Amino acid sequence: MTNIAVILLLLAGTAAAAAQQPSDGKVIERLTPKLELSVAARQAIYTSIGNTASRQTVPPTFRIAIGEIVPVSVKLQPLPDTVTEFFPQTRDYNYALVEARILLVEPRGRMIVEIITG
Numbered sequence: 001m002t003n004i005a006v007i008l009l010l011l012a013g014t015a016a017a018a019a020q021q022p023s024d025g026k027v028i029e030r031l032t033p034k035l036e037l038s039v040a041a042r043q044a045i046y047t048s049i050g051n052t053a054s055r056q057t058v059p060p061t062f063r064i065a066i067g068e069i070v071p072v073s074v075k076l077q078p079l080p081d082t083v084t085e086f087f088p089q090t091r092d093y094n095y096a097l098v099e100a101r102i103l104l105v106e107p108r109g110r111m112i113v114e115i116i117t118g
Helices: 003-019 025-031 039-050 081-086
Strands: 094-098 101-106 111-117
Touching (some): 039 081, 039 101, 039 111
Antiparallel strands (some): 094 101, 101 111
16 A cells, blocks of 8 residues: 555544534534524524424433534524525535524534524
């Protein structure tokens, strides 16, 4: 095995191990996608979704924080077209309304990338 292949394997293993440790703020910062939303955008999204979505309950062990994985018991929904038209950077994300907070979630890995409060 070449040195480059060994280095790539070590890096892949390190990234996988880091991804399994969401409580490390530095790791989460590097692995969590950045979603830049202004205060006005956050308010508009909350108003749009918060008035129409049904609130969900979550397991008591679930910690709502950026970088955390949303349990499969929480139903993720696509963002409304009105939101993605005005804020195209949200197109690739789903959401859930939990404890009066909108969680913007990367749907494949179910990772929270943004938390919007009213």
